[in-house]
Amino acid sequence: MPLMEWSDQLSVGVGQFDREHRVMVDMINELFDAVQAGRGREALGLVLDHLLDYTKTHMIKEEQILEKHGYPDLAAHRLEHKAVGRQILEIRQRYEAGATGPMCMEVLTLMRKWLIEHIQGTDKQYQSFLNARGLH
Numbered sequence: 001m002p003l004m005e006w007s008d009q010l011s012v013g014v015g016q017f018d019r020e021h022r023v024m025v026d027m028i029n030e031l032f033d034a035v036q037a038g039r040g041r042e043a044l045g046l047v048l049d050h051l052l053d054y055t056k057t058h059m060i061k062e063e064q065i066l067e068k069h070g071y072p073d074l075a076a077h078r079l080e081h082k083a084v085g086r087q088i089l090e091i092r093q094r095y096e097a098g099a100t101g102p103m104c105m106e107v108l109t110l111m112r113k114w115l116i117e118h119i120q121g122t123d124k125q126y127q128s129f130l131n132a133r134g135l136h
């Protein structure tokens with residue numbers, strides 16, 4: 001059973017970003033499934049690689065579109081992106097250094113927190129701004 005399901009509550013009202021955010025839900029479920037199957041530690045390396053790549057690409061796209069349209073809260077939005085990027089990188093470095101402990105749970109918690117606090121909070125705030133500029 002998946003840990004998270006996509007729902008309209010997660011929608012930020014812009015199709016491109018919703019599609020990209022769904023990838024995050026998929027990654028959470030992939031890691032959760034691996035943990036349940038007892039292969040969390042092996043899966044974590046791939047998930048972290050994917051997550052680093054994904055966050056970088058997705059955040060740049062989001063920031064570029066917000067910048068193009070002159071979004072007034074871009075600086076604060078960027079800071080949140082940077083903070084999570086740093087957290088993921090830091091976890092990746094610990095993983096590579098052979099850290100043990102509940103790293104899968106740490107990553108799952110971070111990703112869920114990101115979905116709830118950033119996507120449903122900070123990202124959601126650009127919906128009416130971008131919708132008003134023709135982005136749906």
Ligand SMILES: [Fe+2]
Pocket residue numbers: 062077081118122123
């Ligand atoms: Fe964002």
